Amino acid sequence: MPKLKTHKSTAKRFKRTGTGKLMRQNMPKGHLRRRHSNRNNRKLDRYTEVVLHEQKKKIDTLAPYI
16 A cells, blocks of 8 residues: 655644644634734643544544654
8 A cells, every 4th residue: 555645734734742632723823913912822822632533533634644
């Protein structure tokens, strides 16, 4: 069976922890962050876990080696 190709955009958006959890960044991080409080911006820097089984399954098919 041939190797699977990794969807590079998906691989850049998600990461896997040492215990195997799939982590994603919080949403409003791109621009216009100055209107939010500093506390809220620091909170958005943290990663959160992907909890839906269907999403995990789709990400695993798109980027199997992350």
